[in-house]
Amino acid sequence: MKIAGARTRLYEFEMDRPLGDANLPEGARMATGMLLFIDSDDGVSGIAIGGGAPGTIQRLVKDLLVGEDPRGVKGLWQKMNNAAFKGGNRGEIGSAISTIDTALWDLKARINGEPLWKTLGASSPQVRAYASGIDMALTDEEITTFYTRMAKQGIQGGKLKIGVDLESDERRLGLMRDALAKSGKRPELMIDSNEYWSPKQAIRHISHLERSFDITWAEEPARRWDYRGLRQVSRGIRAAVATGENLDLLPEFTPLLVHEAADIINLGQGSGGITGMLQIADLAYGFDRPVTLMNCPGNFMAPVAACLPNHIGMEVVDAGRAVCFTVDNRIENGWIILGDSPGNGIAVDEQKLAALEVEQFSPGVKAGSWGRRAGAGMYETPTR
Numbered sequence: 415m416k417i418a419g420a421r422t423r424l425y426e427f428e429m430d431r432p433l434g435d436a437n438l439p440e441g442a443r444m445a446t447g448m449l450l451f452i453d454s455d456d457g458v459s460g461i462a463i464g465g466g467a468p469g470t471i472q473r474l475v476k477d478l479l480v481g482e483d484p485r486g487v488k489g490l491w492q493k494m495n496n497a498a499f500k501g502g503n504r505g506e507i508g509s510a511i512s513t514i515d516t517a518l519w520d521l522k523a524r525i526n527g528e529p530l531w532k533t534l535g536a537s538s539p540q541v542r543a544y545a546s547g548i549d550m551a552l553t554d555e556e557i558t559t560f561y562t563r564m565a566k567q568g569i570q571g572g573k574l575k576i577g578v579d580l581e582s583d584e585r586r587l588g589l590m591r592d593a594l595a596k597s598g599k600r601p602e603l604m605i606d607s608n609e610y611w612s613p614k615q616a617i618r619h620i621s622h623l624e625r626s627f628d629i630t631w632a633e634e635p636a637r638r639w640d641y642r643g644l645r646q647v648s649r650g651i652r653a654a655v656a657t658g659e660n661l662d663l664l665p666e667f668t669p670l671l672v673h674e675a676a677d678i679i680n681l682g683q684g685s686g687g688i689t690g691m692l693q694i695a696d697l698a699y700g701f702d703r704p705v706t707l708m709n710c711p712g713n714f715m716a717p718v719a720a721c722l723p724n725h726i727g728m729e730v731v732d733a734g735r736a737v738c739f740t741v742d743n744r745i746e747n748g749w750i751i752l753g754d755s756p757g758n759g760i761a762v763d764e765q766k767l768a769a770l771e772v773e774q775f776s777p778g779v780k781a782g783s784w785g786r787r788a789g790a791g792m793y794e795t796p797t798r
């Protein structure tokens with residue numbers, strides 16, 4: 415069995431609510447997606463949704479993977495990373511490698527005729543979920559509606575976007591807590607300021623919130639690489655510091671753990687795909703630190719979380735992203751229950767995809783990667 419080639423298909427769609435954070439408080443409602451298909455010579459294809467430019471993906475597959483046995487995923491991951499060595503394997507090429515790796519794992523599981531969670535070695539097809547509104551642009555009423563909807567699925571944890579102003583952060587955190595309490599369980603509160611603050615700002619704001627709330631973790635309270643600042647925050651607040659979603663490779667995580675800057679590691683697909691995430695999760699396990707999986711369309715990466723002994727909760731955004739595909743999982747009493755479909759469980763709906771497919775993404779569609787808002791990071795810079 416050999417890899418025959420790759421196909422990419424781009425689509426754009428409107429989400430059921432605007433997503434925003436401290437860097438884009440007004441939020442964005444349009445989103446983009448890319449489906450990658452890695453085809454084998456016997457007609458089985460692996461599917462992934464992810465980033466990376468189609469041209470970069472096609473070049474990597476053509477130059478390095480065509481003719482290779484797709485089941486040797488870890489070796490192919492190494493081959494791609496070795497090839498990217500001189501120019502570096504971050505950014506655009508890192509995204510391409512991550513998406514290819516994800517599709518290769520799916521292909522391997524489909525060839526095996528088994529669900530990906532089994533291929534990865536999980537013994538139980540369930541993953542604890544937490545709700546994430548990416549909700550800076552939502553009204554108070556919309557925050558209550560979203561977290562109530564999630565609580566009714568048994569989800570007790572929620573992550574609120576904060577960092578624009580302390581008064582509204584405090585009010586909205588209370589709304590999230592009260593909505594999550596409808597799960598019948600103790601609400602678990604997480605906050606995420608998306609690197610908007612300096613370390614001292616973070617300590618001051620979070621300490622204020624901690625007078626009224628028991629916060630489980632504070633995400634990206636300082637810059638992603640600033641292990642001294644993150645450690646300062648960790649030591650200055652009660653909550654755990656979580657970070658890592660915007661790092662690319664395992665070596666970037668090592669200083670965060672060695673210097674006690676990250677109490678919880680966020681694992682994202684962009685950190686080297688499934689192979690990269692497994693490496694980073696093992697590194698955290700070696701330091702006895704938990705990991706959490708970041709959101710992804712239809713929770714299609716949940717099989718990765720299922721096999722990690724130190725995984726504590728996966729981010730569920732549920733903003734209508736599974737618009738042109740379905741994924742074989744469901745949420746039950748706060749847990750993502752994975753099905754038995756081969757691979758990652760993605761099934762493309764060709765009719766819906768046809769209505770959303772584009773040749774190129776439209777200019778101005780931010781796709782979740784908006785810039786840093788002015789005023790970020792300075793201790794007392796007034797913000798608007």
Ligand SMILES: [Mg+2]
Pocket residue numbers: 606608633634659
């Ligand atoms: Mg985050």
